[in-house]
Amino acid sequence: MTVTGNTAADQAQRNTEIVLTAMRELFKEKDVTALDRHWAEPYVQHSPQMPSGLDTLRAAVPGLEGFSWEPKRIAAQGDLVFTHSIVHGWAPNPVVIVDIFRLDNGRIVEHWDVIQDLVSADATVDGNPMV
Template sequence: MKDDDQARRNIGTVTTAMRELFVEKDLTALDRYWAEPYVQHSPQMPDGLGTLRAAVPGLEGFSWEPQRVAAQGDLVFTHSLVHGWGPTPTVIVDIFRLEEGRIVEHWDVVQELVPPEETASGNSMV
């Protein structure tokens, strides 16, 4: 039961952190939910929280719509539909690693949203 409790807490931390930072554009969320050293594996972003601090205020029309969220150990996975990160709707899988309840590492996979009728399978990406 302890692992389930930790997974629920980690999911709550990540979903609250993402909502407060990216949707509400509350930069103080970085101080509450992230910690340095922050290791960034996204190919366009360097390590550290400075990039997020600089990028968030300039996001126009941004929305983050998590479709699936799961946790395993110290990792939380979100599968989301995002508007305003790029010129077209985007599907993003984010993987966050937490230490002592704070986000300390991040990986992502980013794809432009393709409508189901244009996919080889006819299935939705989200």
Template sequence: MTRDAIARDDHAEGNVGIVLTAMRELFVDKDLTAIDRYWAEPYVQHSPRMPSGLDTLRDVVPGLEGFSWEPQRIAAQGDLVFTHSIVHGWAPGPVAIVDIFRLDEGRIVEHWDVVQDIVAPEESVNGNPMV
């Protein structure tokens, strides 16, 4: 492995730690000051139901009831961090969410997600769990 590849891996690993801490502090602990520590403007949101900008997070988080975020898989490449999680309290039932975060200088500046209702393996045509 080259020195550049090692540096990129270290960078990605550091970004994973930032995302995990940021998500726990904001969404689980409901600490709105986490936004100032881990996110930065311009915050570009690609989720179809949320506008861009950090004020959206400040408005949404306090109203989340029974919210839990349980990351099952995490991957990173350079400035991108990918999480595959079980989430309660975002939708009427539990959902599987793949979140993609882009970081710039250690701060989350962009977000994409894919959200699916969780279907039990015995109700799925393939019999496999979703997460």
């Protein structure tokens, strides 16, 4: 029998697993029913190009061509999960995105993002990679 703990670390781990599963199912598998399992209304969207509510995601996901989400770093604190990823197919060129997801009762209910064009390390001023 597995006992699930209630510590902050346990909550962070559960929330991280929910976000990774939700993003894989929705964006990699293009299973829009993932929205019913892993998101909840009211879904508050802070991205300046997208309105709040799940209908926007329901409409956008099936039309995404060549989309891939490659999380490189993940952190969680309390009800927040942060991902630092390389994304193809969201914009004309690859982008680096920091997504912040807020969960409530095991469902994603709020989202923020910061998006930058991906630049190779040799093209940056300091030679450091973006991810």
